[in-house]
Amino acid sequence: xxxxxxxxxxxxxxxxxxxxxxxxxxxxxxxxxxxxxxxxxxxxxxxxxxxxxxxxxxxxxxxxxxxxxxxxxxxxxxxxxxxxxxxxxxxxxxxxxxxxxxxxxxxxxxxxxx
Amino acid sequence: xxxxxxxxxxxxxxxxxxxxxxxxxxxxxxxxxxxxxxxxxxxxxxxxxxxxxxxxxxxxxxxxxxxxxxxxxxxxxxxxxxxxxxxxxxxxxxxxxxxxxxxxxxxxxxxxxxx
Numbered sequence: 001x002x003x004x005x006x007x008x009x010x011x012x013x014x015x016x017x018x019x020x021x022x023x024x025x026x027x028x029x030x031x032x033x034x035x036x037x038x039x040x041x042x043x044x045x046x047x048x049x050x051x052x053x054x055x056x057x058x059x060x061x062x063x064x065x066x067x068x069x070x071x072x073x074x075x076x077x078x079x080x081x082x083x084x085x086x087x088x089x090x091x092x093x094x095x096x097x098x099x100x101x102x103x104x105x106x107x108x109x110x111x112x113x114x
Numbered sequence: 115x116x117x118x119x120x121x122x123x124x125x126x127x128x129x130x131x132x133x134x135x136x137x138x139x140x141x142x143x144x145x146x147x148x149x150x151x152x153x154x155x156x157x158x159x160x161x162x163x164x165x166x167x168x169x170x171x172x173x174x175x176x177x178x179x180x181x182x183x184x185x186x187x188x189x190x191x192x193x194x195x196x197x198x199x200x201x202x203x204x205x206x207x208x209x210x211x212x213x214x215x216x217x218x219x220x221x222x223x224x225x226x227x228x229x
Contacts, residue, residue, distance in 0.1 A: 033217065035219075040123065040221055040222070041221055042118075042120075042204055042219040042220050042221040042222045043158075043204065043219040044219075045216065045217070045218070048216065058216070090157065090158070092217070094208075094217065101146055101163070101165065101208065102160060102163065103148070103160070103206075103208075103217055105150075105157045105158040106157060107156065107157045108156075108157055
């Protein structure tokens with residue numbers, strides 16, 4: 001059981017380049033999320049997908065787009081990377097069931113934009 | 115809108131001493147509350163969670179947290195800290211009743227353990 005898998009783990013981009021961060025979960029969860037983590041600011045929600053076929057903006061969506069390709073996969077795209085997007089990105093999926101609710105996180109993608 | 119405040123950015127504690135990390139939340143209804151731990155270069159690991167019932171919640175690694183509605187707090191405690199507890203700790207609140215199931219994090223508290 002892999003849980004939540006993010007690729008790549010590390011990436012360096014030049015300003016203006018584009019890239020897609022991939023996330024997949026094998027737990028059949030409905031809700032998936034993208035966060036960015038910056039020192040002293042905790043994790044801030046970029047976009048989320050409450051269910052397959054739906055996506056919504058979080059706190060800091062500017063400069064990003066997402067695709068919920070199917071129930072397993074939720075990708076984050078940077079169309080034109082900026083140095084302000086240097087961060088660690090985490091994907092998460094949330095299980096909400098009769099036993100409670102829990103969020104499962106990937107290992108993160110460390111992105112540097114130069 | 116829901117929000118989480120962790121007032122302490124850094125805490126230094128001696129090995130074997132007790133630890134308490136503060137968390138205050140803002141939320142209109144009964145919240146779902148979580149504590150996560152993140153070791154350097156790693157993802158987030160769930161320590162414990164509160165949804166309802168007993169306000170004192172036991173978690174993994176000897177941690178516990180107490181939900182106090184009157185103070186809008188969910189402080190994390192450990193009676194005796196081990197060197198391996200050095201990490202960053204995040205409190206989070208979730209609104210799983212509204213559309214979107216948002217999970218909001220505090221800014222984190224970095225814990226340093228002195229030998």
